Amino acid sequence: MEPKQKANATNRYLIITVIILASACVGLLVGLLVVLQKDHNTQDVVPCDMEDIFKAEEEPENPGVFHDLTRKEIEGLKKYLYEQTDLDLVHPKENKTNANYVFVAELHLPNKTDVIAHLDNGAGQPPREAKVIVIRGKQPDTGINELVVGPLPTPTYHKPLPGINATLPYFYRPMTEEDYGSVTTSITDQVHETLGNLINNCFDAKLKNCGNKCIGFLYASSFSPASSGEQKRKTWYWLTYAIEYYTLHPVDFSVLANIKQDSVDIEVVWFKGNQYKSMDELASLFRNGTVKCDPQTFPIVDKKLFSTLHRRGPFPETARNKRSPVFVQPDGQRYTINGRHVNYMQWSFDFRLSTSYGPQVYDIRFNKKRIVYELGLQEVSVFYSGHSPQQRFSDYMDSAELIGPSAQGLVPGVDCPNHATFYDTKHVTETSETADVTKNVFCLFELNTGEPLRRHHSYYESEGKFYEGMENVVLVLRTIVTVVNYDYVLDVRFYQNGVIEVKGMSTGYALTNAFSNMEKKYGFQLHDTIVASFHTHMFNFKADLDVNGQSNRYETIDIKTETAPNEFSKLKNSTYSQGYLEKSLKSTEKDAAYKFNFDAPKYHIFYNNDDRDKYGNPMAYRIIHNGMVKQIIPEGHNKEPAISWARYQHAVTKQKDTEAHSSSMYSMFDTDNQVVNFQGYIDDDESIKDEDLVLWVTLGVHHIPHKEDLPLTTTTGLSPSFLLQPYNYFSEDPAMSSPNAVRMEPRNSKVFIERYGMSRESKTTCVPRKTNFEEQIETQTDIIFEN
Secondary structure, three states: OOHHHHHHHHHHHHHHHHHHHHHHHHHHHHHHHHHHHHHHHHHHEEEOOOOOOEOOOOOOOOOOOOOOOOHHHHHHHHHHHHHOOOOOEOOOOOOOOOOEEEEEEEEEOOOHHHHHHHHHHOOOOOOOEEEEEEEEOOOOOOEEEEEEEEOOOOOOEEEEOOOOOOOEOHHHOOOOHHHHHHHHHHHHHHHHHHHHHHHHHHHOOEOOOOOOOEEEEEEEEEEOHHHHOOOOOEEEEEEEEOOOOHHHOEEEEEEEEEEOOOOEEEEEEEEOOEEEOOHHHHHHHHHOOOOOOOOOOOOOOOOOOOOOOOOOOOOOHHHOOOOOOOOOOOOOOOEEEEOOEEEEOOEEEEEEEEOOOEEEEEEEEEOOEEEEEEEEEEEEEEEEOOOOHHHHOOEEEHHHHOOHHHEOOOOEOOOEOOOOEEEEEEEEEOOOOOOEEEEEEEEEEEEEEEEEEEEEEEOOHHHOOEEEEEEEEEEEEEEEEEEOOEEEEEEEEEOOOOOEEEEEEEEEOOOEEEOOHHHHHOEEEOOOOEEEEOEEEEEEEEEEEOOOOOOEEEEEEEEEEEEEEOOOOOOOOOEEEEEEEEEEEEOEOOOOOEOOOOOOOEEEEEEEEEEEOOOOOEEEEEEEEEOOOOOOOOOOOOOHHHHHHHHOOEEEEEOOOOOOOOOOOOOOOOOOOOOOOHHHHHHOOOEOOOEOEEEEEEEEEEEOOOHHHOOOEOOOOOOOEEEEEEEOOOOOOHHHHOOOEEEEEEEOOEEEEEOOOOOOOOOOEEEOOOOOHHHHHHHOHHHOOOO
């Protein structure tokens, strides 16, 4: 090799070596930076909230007055009940036909006077007791008993529940799981034997041995004595295709079943717009060709089927591969909970889930002063319309299904935010050998509504030049009950300005009927074979108000109009009109039964006459309706007496421990002789002046389903609510003390920002919390599905 060539080669080697070394150095530097960054992230990037959202609660040894029954109490209760020879009970797994059994057991609240003495005056806690409903099916002494059993956890007595007759008629009893199974099986067997050929030919499906083309009696509507004219337990059973979701796949076939104690008789058959006196009559007419049908084809079941909930349709490009916003709690929870007692900002309250009635909240206080003693759901009802009898008589009171157990596991990130805390509950029903635990039935969370609670922007020098605003952050207690096809999202919301909001949101599947020209009068055709009829959703709530004590008044501030001469006008005989206020104190319960009238606007306030401010204003709370509905069924018709609370947008009665609820689980069949007669609370017309008052509030919506209700109705537009708002109760907005405010003002050519110690910067970088919910349900399916 020539010297010049050797030199060039040497230079090349040097260059390559330098490049290699430089690359190595860069690689080492990058690696070091990655390690440093990783180490930094390990130290500083953490979940925003380290709290476990799924609380593993330890039951208190000595539960408070509002706490649901504990495991220990349930065990003692069960032991006592099955030892009582006079009750003669069969155990949960035994056959309940012609037998006595426990239908439901839950906490029995003591008399209010005893509870107030304990909470406010240092008296001892009243004995813990359970309310137990025993259904006696053993002949000949049939009936229903409502009992109080105590003291817990080691009972020594049982006695009739005060205010309820010692024995209720046996046919009032709600349907049990065993009833549903045995009655449906009996009806299916009878119809399959006599009309199986008709079902198969007309609907391309079978009731039994059906393979992948199944049809069944999957929906029922009770036929109350008010409609049947007989003191009997009758129910219409509908035939629908057994696919997702069956209430959107009905066929025009139903039967009226008379459900006796140990048999089921089919009394009427409805088929293709006509009724038949017996199955044999219809079978004979079908065989000889007198009755014909246009055969339907079994629906093609795939992810594109209109009734399924699989995502379909064009994907929005702006959202592709981008997740939706999420909530974070950058410094952890701002509420504390001990058992079921909650403290948040200036609020405190207790909560539980009644097996019979659903969510209940107690002893609601703001700044340690009680405002509401009891606030809870009483009833959810839906009244339908239609030509076919199964739809025409579909008037439901959901307490007959037991509202509490209808609340099932909530899903983080959808039903509630990921940062919510979830709580379980326990029930005792006719199938319970021990306490039935329902997981994730409540969620509790702070919600930033994305709106200001208050704000003002004073832009100009002459106005003072400042900005002040406060984000609206509320505490939400939520549960969701699913009663067959409908889901009800039930919220109690606590605002930092002393307002309580109660909201009921409806979603779920519409209850449809087989389409015919006769049904056009009652609703719209939504798909090829179905029509969805008009119906009304109604909620009733109890609010036992204690505004500055138990001596309250109910007063309306009526907004009226006056017209007077206008002496400042140049026109002759000129007048002007304006509104003025006139107060009207309600003295009796009949005076206080309120029906809304657009021509007579008014405020509704509750106050203690002994507590007034320095200007003489009563320190009151006001009810605001954001979901009034008019019950259109005339009083006394059909099942209307069972929901006499729906006659009024609200009613006010004198508090009585014997008038604890506005409805009962017997209301589907007791319309002629109601177990709970709410109208009777008003008709005795007691004085309500300076008394302990209970406010009964009805919310609702008229729902005329439309195609956008397919496949599922959405909560938008179906979310009635009412609010309890302080009205001259405080000297100013109590949220002025909140740390969630921000004030800005100019200082020395700069803008000074005051956040009252709530820095926008975090000491660490945090990321939204990821729940382990999906990992949990892989092994604990009972969190959201029945085992």
